[in-house]
Amino acid sequence: MAFLFSMKPTFKETIHYLYQRVPSFQQIGVRAYKPDLGNIIALLEGIGNPHHALKCIHVGGTNGKGSSSSMLASILTAAGYKTGLYTSPHLKSFTERIRVNGIPIPEKAVVDFVEKTKSLIEKIEPSFFEVTTAMAFDYFKQAETDINVIEVGLGGRLDSTNVIAPLVSLITNIGHDHLDLLGPGLENVAKEKAGIIKTNTPVVISERQSFSSTIFNRVAKELHAPLIFADELSKVNQNEGAVEFEFQKEAVRIYPDLKGLYQLKNIRGVLAVVDVLIQRGWKISHSDIKNGLEQVVKLSGLKGRWQQIGTSPEVICDTAHNPEGIIEVVNQLSHKKFKNLFWILGMVSDKDPKAVLELLPSYAHYYFCQAKIQRALPAEELMRAASFFGLKGLVVPDVNEALVAARAQAKEDDLILIGGSTYVVAELNEI
Numbered sequence: 529m530a531f532l533f534s535m536k537p538t539f540k541e542t543i544h545y546l547y548q549r550v551p552s553f554q555q556i557g558v559r560a561y562k563p564d565l566g567n568i569i570a571l572l573e574g575i576g577n578p579h580h581a582l583k584c585i586h587v588g589g590t591n592g593k594g595s596s597s598s599m600l601a602s603i604l605t606a607a608g609y610k611t612g613l614y615t616s617p618h619l620k621s622f623t624e625r626i627r628v629n630g631i632p633i634p635e636k637a638v639v640d641f642v643e644k645t646k647s648l649i650e651k652i653e654p655s656f657f658e659v660t661t662a663m664a665f666d667y668f669k670q671a672e673t674d675i676n677v678i679e680v681g682l683g684g685r686l687d688s689t690n691v692i693a694p695l696v697s698l699i700t701n702i703g704h705d706h707l708d709l710l711g712p713g714l715e716n717v718a719k720e721k722a723g724i725i726k727t728n729t730p731v732v733i734s735e736r737q738s739f740s741s742t743i744f745n746r747v748a749k750e751l752h753a754p755l756i757f758a759d760e761l762s763k764v765n766q767n768e769g770a771v772e773f774e775f776q777k778e779a780v781r782i783y784p785d786l787k788g789l790y791q792l793k794n795i796r797g798v799l800a801v802v803d804v805l806i807q808r809g810w811k812i813s814h815s816d817i818k819n820g821l822e823q824v825v826k827l828s829g830l831k832g833r834w835q836q837i838g839t840s841p842e843v844i845c846d847t848a849h850n851p852e853g854i855i856e857v858v859n860q861l862s863h864k865k866f867k868n869l870f871w872i873l874g875m876v877s878d879k880d881p882k883a884v885l886e887l888l889p890s891y892a893h894y895y896f897c898q899a900k901i902q903r904a905l906p907a908e909e910l911m912r913a914a915s916f917f918g919l920k921g922l923v924v925p926d927v928n929e930a931l932v933a934a935r936a937q938a939k940e941d942d943l944i945l946i947g948g949s950t951y952v953v954a955e956l957n958e959i
Contacts, residue, residue, distance in 0.1 A: 539635035542642050543622050550649065550656045567654040568688040571662045574648040578662075578669035582612075584692045585801060588680035588724045589700025590717070591853045592734065592794045595786060596700055597679040598828035599798045603820030604675055605629050605827045607812045612668035612676035614689070616657065619831055619954040626664045628671045630827045637667055657681050661688040675810075685723020696804045697724050698797055699744070701735040703852035714739055722747040730754040730804045734797025758800040764792045771821075775799055776806075780814055784821045788834035788846070789863065790856035795821065832950070834860060837958045841938040842866070843931070845946040845953045849875070851883045857947065858887060866943035870934040872927060873914075874898050874952035877905040884948065885917045892945075893937070894921025895930040899951035927955050 537545070572579060587597045594615050601613040611629055618624040623632035641663045642649070649659060661681070668676050678694070680687045702718045718740035725731045725747050733744055736757050748755035764773040766789065772781050773795070784791065799817070806812055824830055832847040834857075848857045861869070869892040875881050876899075896911040898904040907923045914921070924930035927946065934944045946953060953959065 537639055537643070539639055542639045546642065546656055546659060550654060550659055564686055565688070565691060567652050568658045568661060568691060570652050571645070571648060571654050571658060572665065572691065574652075575645060575662060575666055579665040579692050581669050582665060582676050582692065583674065584676045584678050584694045585805075586678050586680065586689065586692060586694040586697045586724050587700070588684045588687075588697070588721050589734065590703035590721075591848070591850065591856070592700040592790065592797075593679050593698075595791060595824075595830065595833055596698060596734065596794045596798055597677045598824050598830035599786075599794065599821060600698075600801060601627070601630070601677045602824045602827035603798070603802060603812065603817055604677070606820035606823070607810075607816035609674040609810075610672070612664070612671065612673040613828055614661070614664040614668075614676065615679045616660070616681055617950060617954075619950070619959065622660075624829060625660055626667055627829055628668070628673060630829050632829065633663075633667050638663065641666060655688075658688045680721075680724060683717075683723070684721040686720070687724075690724055693726060694724075694729060695808065696801055697726065697729060697731040698801050699724070699731065699733050700794065700797060701852070702737055702740045703850055715743065718743045719747075725751055725753050727751045728753060730756060732756045732758055732797055732800040732804065734758050734800075735793050756800050756804070758796040761803060762796055762799045764796045764799070766792060771795065773799065775814060775817065776803070778814060780818060782818050782821050785823060785825050786821075786830070786833055787836075788856065789860050790853075791833070831959055832953045835959065837956065838935075838944070840940045841870075841935065841942040841944055843935075843944045843946070843958075845956060845959060847950040847953050848947055849884075849949050850879070851887060854884050854887050854948075857945075858889065861889070861943075861945070864943060866941060867939065868893065868942040870895065870938050870942060870944045871921075872897055872924075872930045872934060872944065872946040872952075873910065873921075873948040874907070874927060875905045875910055875948045876901075876903040876951070877909075878903055881905065881910060881913045882916075885914050885919060888914075888917070888919055890918040892919070892921075893934075894919055895934055896921055896923045897927045897930045897952060898925050899927070899949055899955055901951050904949075904951065927952050928957050931956070931958075 604611040626633040896907040
Protein backbone atom coordinates (compact mmCIF):
# COMPACT_ATOMS: atom_id res chain seq x y z
CA MET A 529 0.00 0.00 0.00
CA ALA A 530 1.40 3.43 -0.92
CA PHE A 531 1.27 6.35 1.45
CA LEU A 532 1.54 9.88 0.14
CA PHE A 533 3.05 12.40 2.54
CA SER A 534 3.59 16.08 2.22
CA MET A 535 7.27 17.11 2.10
CA LYS A 536 7.36 16.82 5.89
CA PRO A 537 4.62 14.54 7.20
CA THR A 538 2.43 15.86 9.98
CA PHE A 539 1.93 14.04 13.25
CA LYS A 540 -1.55 13.01 12.12
CA GLU A 541 -0.18 11.63 8.85
CA THR A 542 2.53 9.75 10.73
CA ILE A 543 0.10 8.07 13.13
CA HIS A 544 -2.19 7.22 10.22
CA TYR A 545 0.79 5.64 8.45
CA LEU A 546 1.59 3.51 11.51
CA TYR A 547 -1.98 2.33 11.96
CA GLN A 548 -2.29 1.45 8.27
CA ARG A 549 1.22 0.11 7.65
CA VAL A 550 1.78 -2.05 10.74
CA PRO A 551 -0.75 -4.24 12.60
CA SER A 552 -2.20 -2.66 15.75
CA PHE A 553 -3.66 -4.71 18.63
CA GLN A 554 -5.90 -1.76 19.50
CA GLN A 555 -7.51 -1.90 16.08
CA ILE A 556 -7.54 -5.58 15.08
CA GLY A 557 -6.79 -7.52 18.27
CA VAL A 558 -4.95 -10.85 18.32
CA ARG A 559 -4.06 -10.72 14.63
CA ALA A 560 -1.55 -7.99 15.51
CA TYR A 561 0.25 -10.09 18.11
CA LYS A 562 3.61 -11.47 16.98
CA PRO A 563 4.76 -14.11 19.49
CA ASP A 564 8.53 -13.83 19.10
CA LEU A 565 11.27 -11.26 19.66
CA GLY A 566 12.81 -11.40 16.19
CA ASN A 567 11.25 -8.20 14.86
CA ILE A 568 12.00 -6.05 17.89
CA ILE A 569 15.61 -7.31 18.06
CA ALA A 570 16.13 -6.52 14.37
CA LEU A 571 14.47 -3.11 14.72
CA LEU A 572 16.56 -2.19 17.75
CA GLU A 573 19.77 -3.35 16.10
CA GLY A 574 18.91 -1.13 13.16
CA ILE A 575 18.81 1.96 15.39
CA GLY A 576 21.85 1.13 17.52
CA ASN A 577 20.28 -0.83 20.40
CA PRO A 578 19.35 2.20 22.53
CA HIS A 579 17.92 -0.03 25.29
CA HIS A 580 21.43 -1.19 26.18
CA ALA A 581 22.12 2.29 27.56
CA LEU A 582 19.02 2.42 29.77
CA LYS A 583 18.42 1.65 33.43
CA CYS A 584 14.94 0.15 33.69
CA ILE A 585 12.25 -1.29 35.91
CA HIS A 586 10.10 -3.90 34.12
CA VAL A 587 6.41 -4.16 35.11
CA GLY A 588 4.13 -7.01 34.03
CA GLY A 589 0.92 -8.68 35.19
CA THR A 590 -2.74 -8.88 34.22
CA ASN A 591 -4.28 -6.01 36.19
CA GLY A 592 -2.62 -3.03 37.83
CA LYS A 593 0.55 -2.86 35.78
CA GLY A 594 -0.32 0.54 34.31
CA SER A 595 -1.17 2.00 37.72
CA SER A 596 1.91 0.43 39.31
CA SER A 597 4.15 1.72 36.52
CA SER A 598 2.75 5.22 36.92
CA MET A 599 3.15 5.14 40.71
CA LEU A 600 6.78 4.10 40.38
CA ALA A 601 7.47 6.79 37.80
CA SER A 602 5.77 9.38 39.99
CA ILE A 603 7.83 8.44 43.06
CA LEU A 604 11.07 8.49 41.07
CA THR A 605 10.20 11.86 39.56
CA ALA A 606 9.41 13.21 43.04
CA ALA A 607 12.83 11.92 44.14
CA GLY A 608 14.48 14.12 41.52
CA TYR A 609 15.31 11.49 38.92
CA LYS A 610 14.71 12.11 35.24
CA THR A 611 12.25 9.29 34.69
CA GLY A 612 11.02 7.69 31.49
CA LEU A 613 7.64 5.95 31.47
CA TYR A 614 6.40 3.63 28.73
CA THR A 615 2.81 2.36 28.96
CA SER A 616 0.00 1.24 26.67
CA PRO A 617 -2.56 1.70 25.33
CA HIS A 618 -3.11 5.44 25.25
CA LEU A 619 -6.44 7.09 26.04
CA LYS A 620 -6.41 10.30 24.02
CA SER A 621 -3.14 10.75 22.16
CA PHE A 622 -0.44 8.35 21.03
CA THR A 623 2.10 10.58 22.77
CA GLU A 624 0.76 9.51 26.19
CA ARG A 625 2.54 6.17 25.78
CA ILE A 626 6.03 7.66 26.08
CA ARG A 627 6.72 10.21 28.82
CA VAL A 628 9.67 11.78 30.61
CA ASN A 629 8.83 13.20 34.04
CA GLY A 630 5.17 12.96 33.06
CA ILE A 631 5.57 15.04 29.89
CA PRO A 632 4.48 13.19 26.72
CA ILE A 633 6.91 12.72 23.85
CA PRO A 634 6.67 15.72 21.47
CA GLU A 635 4.75 15.08 18.27
CA LYS A 636 7.83 16.15 16.30
CA ALA A 637 9.89 13.42 17.94
CA VAL A 638 7.32 10.83 16.84
CA VAL A 639 7.42 12.11 13.26
CA ASP A 640 11.22 12.22 13.22
CA PHE A 641 11.55 8.66 14.55
CA VAL A 642 9.15 7.19 12.00
CA GLU A 643 10.85 9.12 9.19
CA LYS A 644 14.31 7.84 10.10
CA THR A 645 13.13 4.25 10.56
CA LYS A 646 10.61 4.01 7.72
CA SER A 647 12.86 1.86 5.55
CA LEU A 648 13.47 -0.48 8.51
CA ILE A 649 9.75 -0.62 9.27
CA GLU A 650 8.90 -1.54 5.70
CA LYS A 651 11.70 -4.12 5.55
CA ILE A 652 11.07 -5.81 8.91
CA GLU A 653 7.27 -5.30 9.02
CA PRO A 654 7.02 -5.06 12.82
CA SER A 655 3.80 -4.62 14.75
CA PHE A 656 2.55 -1.25 15.97
CA PHE A 657 3.67 -2.11 19.50
CA GLU A 658 7.14 -3.15 18.33
CA VAL A 659 7.61 0.19 16.57
CA THR A 660 6.35 2.05 19.63
CA THR A 661 8.67 0.11 21.94
CA ALA A 662 11.70 0.92 19.81
CA MET A 663 10.59 4.56 19.70
CA ALA A 664 10.36 4.69 23.49
CA PHE A 665 13.84 3.24 24.01
CA ASP A 666 15.30 5.62 21.41
CA TYR A 667 13.59 8.64 22.98
CA PHE A 668 14.66 7.76 26.52
CA LYS A 669 18.28 7.40 25.38
CA GLN A 670 18.17 10.77 23.63
CA ALA A 671 16.56 12.35 26.72
CA GLU A 672 19.38 10.91 28.89
CA THR A 673 16.95 9.61 31.49
CA ASP A 674 18.24 8.41 34.86
CA ILE A 675 15.77 5.53 35.07
CA ASN A 676 12.83 4.20 33.08
CA VAL A 677 9.67 2.31 33.99
CA ILE A 678 8.71 -0.07 31.19
CA GLU A 679 5.25 -1.67 31.19
CA VAL A 680 4.81 -5.02 29.46
CA GLY A 681 2.34 -4.86 26.59
CA LEU A 682 0.97 -8.41 26.56
CA GLY A 683 2.18 -11.50 28.37
CA GLY A 684 5.84 -11.25 29.25
CA ARG A 685 8.15 -13.91 27.85
CA LEU A 686 7.60 -12.92 24.21
CA ASP A 687 6.57 -9.30 24.74
CA SER A 688 8.56 -6.71 22.80
CA THR A 689 9.70 -5.05 26.01
CA ASN A 690 11.38 -8.27 27.18
CA VAL A 691 14.71 -7.33 25.63
CA ILE A 692 15.75 -5.11 28.53
CA ALA A 693 18.00 -6.06 31.45
CA PRO A 694 16.09 -4.44 34.32
CA LEU A 695 17.29 -3.41 37.76
CA VAL A 696 14.19 -5.08 39.21
CA SER A 697 11.02 -6.63 37.80
CA LEU A 698 7.47 -6.37 39.15
CA ILE A 699 4.62 -8.78 38.42
CA THR A 700 1.31 -7.46 39.75
CA ASN A 701 -0.99 -10.49 39.45
CA ILE A 702 -2.34 -13.17 37.12
CA GLY A 703 -5.89 -13.07 35.77
CA HIS A 704 -8.28 -14.06 33.00
CA ASP A 705 -7.14 -11.89 30.11
CA HIS A 706 -5.74 -12.87 26.70
CA LEU A 707 -6.19 -16.57 27.49
CA ASP A 708 -6.47 -17.20 23.74
CA LEU A 709 -2.86 -16.07 23.37
CA LEU A 710 -1.28 -16.93 26.72
CA GLY A 711 -3.34 -19.90 27.93
CA PRO A 712 -5.04 -22.24 28.15
CA GLY A 713 -5.43 -21.88 31.88
CA LEU A 714 -4.06 -19.45 34.43
CA GLU A 715 -0.99 -21.62 35.06
CA ASN A 716 0.14 -21.08 31.47
CA VAL A 717 -0.57 -17.36 31.79
CA ALA A 718 1.62 -17.30 34.91
CA LYS A 719 4.44 -19.06 33.02
CA GLU A 720 4.29 -16.42 30.29
CA LYS A 721 4.27 -13.57 32.83
CA ALA A 722 7.19 -15.22 34.65
CA GLY A 723 9.15 -14.81 31.42
CA ILE A 724 10.23 -11.33 32.52
CA ILE A 725 12.17 -12.77 35.48
CA LYS A 726 15.88 -12.39 34.72
CA THR A 727 18.98 -14.10 36.06
CA ASN A 728 20.23 -12.61 39.36
CA THR A 729 17.63 -9.84 39.10
CA PRO A 730 15.16 -9.20 41.95
CA VAL A 731 11.49 -9.77 41.13
CA VAL A 732 8.57 -8.49 43.21
CA ILE A 733 5.13 -10.13 43.21
CA SER A 734 2.38 -7.66 44.25
CA GLU A 735 -0.38 -10.18 44.87
CA ARG A 736 0.24 -13.69 46.19
CA GLN A 737 -1.90 -16.27 44.37
CA SER A 738 -1.58 -19.97 45.19
CA PHE A 739 -1.57 -21.23 41.60
CA SER A 740 1.11 -18.78 40.43
CA SER A 741 3.34 -18.63 43.51
CA THR A 742 4.71 -22.13 42.83
CA ILE A 743 5.58 -21.14 39.27
CA PHE A 744 7.27 -17.90 40.32
CA ASN A 745 9.24 -19.70 43.02
CA ARG A 746 10.45 -22.33 40.56
CA VAL A 747 11.48 -19.87 37.84
CA ALA A 748 13.17 -17.50 40.31
CA LYS A 749 15.12 -20.38 41.84
CA GLU A 750 16.27 -21.61 38.43
CA LEU A 751 17.50 -18.12 37.54
CA HIS A 752 18.93 -17.29 40.99
CA ALA A 753 16.61 -14.27 41.04
CA PRO A 754 15.74 -12.91 44.52
CA LEU A 755 11.95 -13.32 44.86
CA ILE A 756 9.97 -10.89 47.03
CA PHE A 757 6.29 -11.31 47.81
CA ALA A 758 5.09 -7.81 48.66
CA ASP A 759 2.66 -8.97 51.33
CA GLU A 760 5.63 -10.15 53.39
CA LEU A 761 7.25 -6.72 53.31
CA SER A 762 4.47 -4.23 53.94
CA LYS A 763 0.85 -4.15 55.10
CA VAL A 764 -1.18 -1.43 53.38
CA ASN A 765 -4.52 -0.36 54.81
CA GLN A 766 -7.09 2.35 54.18
CA ASN A 767 -8.45 4.39 57.08
CA GLU A 768 -10.98 7.20 56.55
CA GLY A 769 -9.68 8.11 53.12
CA ALA A 770 -6.02 7.85 54.06
CA VAL A 771 -3.69 4.99 53.17
CA GLU A 772 -1.44 3.79 55.96
CA PHE A 773 1.59 1.51 55.83
CA GLU A 774 4.93 0.92 57.46
CA PHE A 775 7.99 1.41 55.28
CA GLN A 776 11.44 0.61 56.57
CA LYS A 777 10.15 0.60 60.16
CA GLU A 778 8.51 4.02 59.84
CA ALA A 779 4.74 4.62 59.82
CA VAL A 780 3.52 6.52 56.75
CA ARG A 781 0.10 8.09 56.16
CA ILE A 782 -0.80 9.41 52.72
CA TYR A 783 -3.78 10.59 50.70
CA PRO A 784 -3.22 9.11 47.23
CA ASP A 785 -4.89 10.67 44.23
CA LEU A 786 -5.71 7.23 42.82
CA LYS A 787 -8.85 6.40 44.80
CA GLY A 788 -9.72 2.81 43.90
CA LEU A 789 -9.47 0.34 46.76
CA TYR A 790 -7.72 -2.04 44.36
CA GLN A 791 -4.79 0.38 44.36
CA LEU A 792 -3.84 -0.87 47.83
CA LYS A 793 -2.51 -4.06 46.22
CA ASN A 794 -0.59 -2.04 43.68
CA ILE A 795 0.90 0.25 46.34
CA ARG A 796 2.18 -2.79 48.21
CA GLY A 797 4.10 -4.01 45.17
CA VAL A 798 5.38 -0.53 44.38
CA LEU A 799 6.75 -0.13 47.91
CA ALA A 800 8.59 -3.45 47.61
CA VAL A 801 10.21 -2.28 44.36
CA VAL A 802 11.21 1.02 45.95
CA ASP A 803 12.76 -0.92 48.84
CA VAL A 804 14.87 -2.90 46.35
CA LEU A 805 16.02 0.31 44.66
CA ILE A 806 16.98 1.89 47.99
CA GLN A 807 18.99 -1.20 48.90
CA ARG A 808 20.81 -0.78 45.58
CA GLY A 809 21.80 2.79 46.30
CA TRP A 810 18.98 4.86 44.83
CA LYS A 811 18.13 7.86 47.00
CA ILE A 812 14.38 7.82 47.67
CA SER A 813 13.02 9.32 50.88
CA HIS A 814 9.75 8.74 52.70
CA SER A 815 8.79 12.24 51.59
CA ASP A 816 9.42 11.27 47.96
CA ILE A 817 7.15 8.24 48.37
CA LYS A 818 4.42 10.36 49.94
CA ASN A 819 4.66 13.11 47.31
CA GLY A 820 4.80 10.60 44.47
CA LEU A 821 1.79 8.57 45.57
CA GLU A 822 -0.26 11.69 46.25
CA GLN A 823 0.45 13.15 42.78
CA VAL A 824 0.42 10.18 40.40
CA VAL A 825 -1.95 11.86 37.95
CA LYS A 826 0.10 15.08 37.93
CA LEU A 827 3.56 13.49 37.82
CA SER A 828 2.81 10.59 35.45
CA GLY A 829 -0.29 11.60 33.51
CA LEU A 830 -2.29 8.49 34.44
CA LYS A 831 -6.03 8.69 33.81
CA GLY A 832 -9.09 6.46 33.83
CA ARG A 833 -8.52 4.60 37.11
CA TRP A 834 -11.62 5.14 39.25
CA GLN A 835 -11.49 8.73 38.03
CA GLN A 836 -14.23 11.15 39.00
CA ILE A 837 -15.27 13.33 36.07
CA GLY A 838 -18.52 14.78 37.39
CA THR A 839 -20.60 15.57 40.46
CA SER A 840 -24.35 15.80 41.28
CA PRO A 841 -24.70 13.10 40.12
CA GLU A 842 -21.23 11.71 40.66
CA VAL A 843 -19.69 10.32 37.46
CA ILE A 844 -16.78 7.88 37.61
CA CYS A 845 -14.91 6.11 34.83
CA ASP A 846 -12.65 3.07 35.14
CA THR A 847 -10.74 1.10 32.52
CA ALA A 848 -11.26 -2.33 34.16
CA HIS A 849 -12.16 -4.77 31.38
CA ASN A 850 -11.56 -8.35 32.54
CA PRO A 851 -13.18 -10.44 35.30
CA GLU A 852 -10.57 -9.68 37.96
CA GLY A 853 -10.74 -5.96 37.22
CA ILE A 854 -14.54 -5.90 37.25
CA ILE A 855 -14.59 -7.76 40.58
CA GLU A 856 -12.51 -4.93 42.05
CA VAL A 857 -14.86 -2.31 40.60
CA VAL A 858 -17.94 -4.08 41.98
CA ASN A 859 -16.20 -4.32 45.37
CA GLN A 860 -15.47 -0.59 45.19
CA LEU A 861 -19.17 0.06 44.54
CA SER A 862 -20.05 -1.75 47.76
CA HIS A 863 -18.16 0.97 49.66
CA LYS A 864 -19.93 3.84 47.88
CA LYS A 865 -23.13 5.56 48.97
CA PHE A 866 -25.63 6.21 46.20
CA LYS A 867 -29.33 5.73 45.52
CA ASN A 868 -29.39 4.45 41.93
CA LEU A 869 -26.57 3.18 39.72
CA PHE A 870 -26.38 3.95 36.00
CA TRP A 871 -23.69 1.93 34.23
CA ILE A 872 -22.51 2.90 30.74
CA LEU A 873 -20.99 -0.31 29.43
CA GLY A 874 -18.97 -1.22 26.36
CA MET A 875 -16.73 -4.19 25.55
CA VAL A 876 -14.52 -5.56 22.78
CA SER A 877 -15.63 -8.40 20.52
CA ASP A 878 -12.62 -10.71 20.87
CA LYS A 879 -13.34 -11.47 24.53
CA ASP A 880 -16.20 -13.57 25.90
CA PRO A 881 -18.55 -11.02 27.52
CA LYS A 882 -20.21 -13.65 29.72
CA ALA A 883 -17.28 -13.80 32.17
CA VAL A 884 -17.76 -10.09 32.89
CA LEU A 885 -21.54 -9.80 32.55
CA GLU A 886 -22.19 -12.47 35.18
CA LEU A 887 -20.35 -10.29 37.71
CA LEU A 888 -22.35 -7.11 37.14
CA PRO A 889 -25.13 -5.94 39.48
CA SER A 890 -28.66 -6.56 38.21
CA TYR A 891 -29.98 -3.51 40.11
CA ALA A 892 -28.11 -1.08 37.83
CA HIS A 893 -29.65 0.74 34.87
CA TYR A 894 -27.45 0.03 31.82
CA TYR A 895 -26.59 2.02 28.72
CA PHE A 896 -24.91 -0.26 26.18
CA CYS A 897 -22.38 1.48 23.94
CA GLN A 898 -19.42 0.66 21.71
CA ALA A 899 -16.07 2.28 21.00
CA LYS A 900 -15.24 3.47 17.49
CA ILE A 901 -12.70 0.73 16.80
CA GLN A 902 -12.85 -2.44 14.71
CA ARG A 903 -12.67 -4.63 17.83
CA ALA A 904 -15.73 -3.11 19.51
CA LEU A 905 -18.58 -5.43 20.38
CA PRO A 906 -21.72 -3.97 18.78
CA ALA A 907 -23.93 -2.41 21.44
CA GLU A 908 -26.96 -4.40 20.31
CA GLU A 909 -25.07 -7.68 20.72
CA LEU A 910 -23.85 -6.60 24.15
CA MET A 911 -27.40 -5.82 25.25
CA ARG A 912 -28.62 -9.24 24.06
CA ALA A 913 -25.79 -10.99 25.92
CA ALA A 914 -26.50 -8.94 29.05
CA SER A 915 -30.18 -9.85 29.03
CA PHE A 916 -29.29 -13.48 29.83
CA PHE A 917 -27.92 -12.25 33.17
CA GLY A 918 -30.92 -10.06 33.99
CA LEU A 919 -29.15 -6.84 33.05
CA LYS A 920 -31.51 -4.35 31.48
CA GLY A 921 -31.03 -1.06 29.74
CA LEU A 922 -30.90 0.89 26.52
CA VAL A 923 -28.62 0.90 23.50
CA VAL A 924 -26.87 4.25 23.00
CA PRO A 925 -23.83 3.41 20.86
CA ASP A 926 -21.84 6.63 21.44
CA VAL A 927 -20.42 6.79 24.97
CA ASN A 928 -20.77 10.59 25.20
CA GLU A 929 -24.40 10.45 24.09
CA ALA A 930 -24.95 7.68 26.63
CA LEU A 931 -23.51 9.92 29.34
CA VAL A 932 -25.90 12.72 28.35
CA ALA A 933 -28.82 10.27 28.54
CA ALA A 934 -27.72 8.92 31.92
CA ARG A 935 -27.33 12.41 33.36
CA ALA A 936 -30.81 13.30 32.16
CA GLN A 937 -32.24 10.35 34.09
CA ALA A 938 -30.05 10.40 37.21
CA LYS A 939 -30.69 12.42 40.37
CA GLU A 940 -28.10 14.22 42.49
CA ASP A 941 -27.64 11.28 44.86
CA ASP A 942 -27.22 8.71 42.07
CA LEU A 943 -23.98 7.35 40.58
CA ILE A 944 -23.00 7.02 36.93
CA LEU A 945 -20.20 4.56 36.13
CA ILE A 946 -18.52 4.25 32.74
CA GLY A 947 -16.38 1.22 31.90
CA GLY A 948 -15.96 -2.29 30.57
CA SER A 949 -13.36 -1.29 28.00
CA THR A 950 -10.33 0.98 27.97
CA TYR A 951 -11.42 2.21 24.54
CA VAL A 952 -14.85 3.30 25.76
CA VAL A 953 -13.26 5.36 28.54
CA ALA A 954 -10.78 6.79 26.00
CA GLU A 955 -13.62 8.26 23.91
CA LEU A 956 -15.09 10.29 26.79
CA ASN A 957 -14.89 13.99 26.00
CA GLU A 958 -14.55 14.88 29.67
CA ILE A 959 -11.49 12.82 30.53
